[in-house]
Amino acid sequence: MAQVPPTPVDHDRRRLVTALFMPAVAVATLWIVLAFDEVYRLDLARFGILPHALIGLRGIVFGPLIHGGVDHLFNNSVPLLVLGWFTVYFHPKASGRLVLASWLVTGLWVWVMGRESYHIGASGIVYALAGFNFFSGLFRRRMALMAVSLIVVFLYGSMWWGALPLQPEVSWESHLAGGIVGSIMAWYYRKVPPAHVPPPRPEEPDDGGDQELPDSDPGDEQVPAPLPPAPDAGPWYDPGRTSGTWR
Numbered sequence: 429m430a431q432v433p434p435t436p437v438d439h440d441r442r443r444l445v446t447a448l449f450m451p452a453v454a455v456a457t458l459w460i461v462l463a464f465d466e467v468y469r470l471d472l473a474r475f476g477i478l479p480h481a482l483i484g485l486r487g488i489v490f491g492p493l494i495h496g497g498v499d500h501l502f503n504n505s506v507p508l509l510v511l512g513w514f515t516v517y518f519h520p521k522a523s524g525r526l527v528l529a530s531w532l533v534t535g536l537w538v539w540v541m542g543r544e545s546y547h548i549g550a551s552g553i554v555y556a557l558a559g560f561n562f563f564s565g566l567f568r569r570r571m572a573l574m575a576v577s578l579i580v581v582f583l584y585g586s587m588w589w590g591a592l593p594l595q596p597e598v599s600w601e602s603h604l605a606g607g608i609v610g611s612i613m614a615w616y617y618r619k620v621p622p623a624h625v626p627p628p629r630p631e632e633p634d635d636g637g638d639q640e641l642p643d644s645d646p647g648d649e650q651v652p653a654p655l656p657p658a659p660d661a662g663p664w665y666d667p668g669r670t671s672g673t674w675r
Contacts, residue, residue, distance in 0.1 A: 444517065451512030455505045458550065461493050462501050476546035477538050477602075487547065488535030494548040504550050507584060511557035514576050518622045519564065522613065530556030530609045537605035552602035555591065558584050559610025567618040 434442075465472045476491045478484025495501040515523045534552035558580055565577030591603040 447517035447520075448509070448513050450516055450523075451509050454512065455508050458493060458495065458501055458505070458508075462495050462498070465494070473546050473548055476548035477535055477542065478546055479539050479542035479544055481544075484539055484546075488532060488539060491535060491538075491548050492531055492550040492553055495550075496548060500549060504554055507554045507558070507587075508550060510583070511554065511561055511580070514561050514579075515557055518573060518576065519560075519617065519620075520623050521620060522560075522617045526556060526560055526610065526613050527553060529613060530606050533609050534602050534605040538599065538601045541605075542599070542601040547599045547602055549599070549602075551590070551599065552606035555587075555603045555606030556610035556613070558587070559607040560614045561610075563611045563614035564617070564622070567614055568622065570622060573622060 461472070464470060472490075472494045473496065475486060476484075476494055477487030495504065512523075515526065519526075530553045534556065538547050538552070561573075562577045562580045565573035565575070587603075588607070590598055591600055591607055593600050
């Protein structure tokens with residue numbers, strides 16, 4: 429029996445599953461790090477970003493991997509999965525560079541501008557993913573990406589309050605920096621065609637005069653008889669009108 433070739437729907441389902449793989453691996457890694465920290469009492473928060481201190485520079489690398497507890501990591505895990513899924517599926521070329529830029533640039537920003545306390549957690553990356561997906565829909569004007577923008581607003585619109593200095597225990601500096609990095613990356617990649625999104629259809633001009641008419645014998649042509657004038661038409665008749673540790 430001949431094997432049935434996969435349909436476009438099968439390919440799309442496979443891409444959806446594949447796009448979820450890397451965000452799932454990243455989130456699983458964060459939970460493993462937290463489990464080791466909790467079980468062995470490693471006090472990994474000391475490896476976070478400590479602004480203005482030379483030793484605090486190591487937090488730029490390790491800070492996003494460290495979380496203050498189950499609640500802290502859970503609050504980052506769901507948006508990392510959802511927003512990471514959107515990013516890898518629609519923007520596979522930009523996803524890796526976006527995460528790297530948000531990881532390093534946000535960390536450096538916090539080290540230079542942040543308050544003197546340990547800053548830990550992957551929330552800066554979450555804000556970068558949110559800003560990137562939101563502004564990509566606005567900059568590129570594709571229906572699928574604009575739908576993603578609406579989903580981001582609906583699910584995570586309230587989190588932008590975290591980018592303001594309203595709660596002293598929250599690292600609003602990393603949130604703000606992540607959002608800025610994400611929006612800048614969305615502008616930078618605005619002309620790169622997103623994956624799995626059909627291009628907009630060009631408008632077809634109305635070329636009615638270019639249509640070919642069927643051949644006919646001149647001898648068979650019949651001249652229509654003139655129509656009688658409309659009754660009471662008068663002079664206006666015209667028949668031709670017709671979108672502590674901050675995290």
